Amino acid sequence: MSQPPLVHARSLIKKYGSLTAVDGIDLDVQRGEAFGLLGPNGAGKSSMMRMIGCTSPADSGTLRVLGGDPATEGSAIRARLGVIPQDDTLDTELSVEENLIIYGRYFGLPWKTCRARATELLESVQLADRAGDRVETLSGGMRRRVTIARALINRPELLLLDEPTTGLDPQARHILWDQLFRLKRDGVTLVLTTHYMDEAEQLCDRLVVMDKGVVAAEGSPQHLIRTYSTREVVELRFVDSPHADMAEKLTGLADRVEVLPDRLLLYTDDGDGTLAAIVDRGLTPAGMLVRRASLEDVFLRLTGRSLVD
The missing domain is CATH 3.30.70.980 (YebC, transcriptional regulation domain)
Known part of the structure; x- marks a missing residue:
């Protein structure tokens, strides 16, 4: 039997006052895939990510993340997630390594484990030589790589990336893409939002095109291009x-x-x-x-x- 999806949504609705940001969306994210939410600003992508990340409740519909109900098991689900927000939330006055260690402590990991994982993760994102540097001295691309490393400190089963390369120059974007390819190769499931079509084509096995809170189309990038162009x-x-x-x-x-x-x-x-x-x-x-x-x-x-x- 096939494994159940890591994210399962049916008739999902999210409202902010009179605005319906997500309007009856159905989707499934399978283990091991890179799944994208593609669309312009205001399409409902970030609202979907906040619901999947168990930080914003759905108004109606069914949502299961890692087999659990965010409404009643949000804390347990979040402990198994990695989240890379649109804006970096690193502590600029701490060192690169300290940012990872302290974040690991939020998950209840022992200090020794946090240090070992921080060393391993900074090596994987090619920033081991900057471990002792303060975050404020890093470029934007380096900060995004630190944010990715930090999000992996708890060894998440599902990694959520909200506009991961916004504001980065082309070279930094490609470095970040390489890191995400490596994560996928290592079995991490990725869910990402983007309004960069080249990013979606490069990274996503499958995606939905969103517009005004609804799914306009779904499939692999190649399938969508063959079908609609x-x-x-x-x-x-x-x-x-x-x-x-x-x-x-x-x-x-x-x-x-x-x-x-x-x-x-x-x-x-x-x-x-x-x-x-x-x-x-x-x-x-x-x-x-x-x-x-x-x-x-x-x-x-x-x-x-x-x-x-």
């Missing part, structure tokens, strides 16, 4: 004419045309052929680009707006 996308930019006007001159050249404020997107399975057809019509865009379809294109198809709106 063409293989390639042609991006065009015009300077002298409104993009909406230019879209009318492109009729019949693509399966679908999206008009965005700064560019036109033409969805096609043959990007180079579409570019040639555009030139044949005598059109001269200021910029042209052929790229593969992405999760952002999926979101545009499902909601009519960009992931970062």
Whole structure:
């Protein structure tokens, strides 16, 4: 028999006054997978994470985390979770190692165990040489790596990451991605929120696309792209004419045309052929680009707006 999901939600609802942040969501997170909640700000991702993390009660519906009910077993569930919040909550006046040790004590771990795990974890995130440094001296990317190490001090079965790379430069993001790949390889189950489509494609085995508190689509990144987009996308930019006007001159050249404020997107399975057809019509865009379809294109198809709106 297959193992039960680590997170099981049915008809889950969360309200803040008159605002329904999560509106009847169903989802399951299986052991060992990296599961993503993808969507723009305000989609309900963080509200879902707080409910899964047993820090915000659901208003209605069923939620089970690690087999327990957050409403009655929240403390026991939290002891088996690791949480990486959007904003670092490290104590900047303590050393890197002290942040991990003190956090481990919150779980009732002995001092000796906390020290041993802190040494092991800082080695794993390549910060062993900074163990004695105060946190305030670290870069943003290093602080995120310390936060990951701290979240693992209790050896969690489930790691929750809320916008883990927001604000990081590209190099720091890729270093962090490598750390998360290693955790998944070691059997840690990941649930992460993001509005970066490339991050979701890189990290997630499976994800849900959220919009206005509901699930718009669910599946692997590759499945969603195949289902809701063409293989390639042609991006065009015009300077002298409104993009909406230019879209009318492109009729019949693509399966679908999206008009965005700064560019036109033409969805096609043959990007180079579409570019040639555009030139044949005598059109001269200021910029042209052929790229593969992405999760952002999926979101545009499902909601009519960009992931970062």
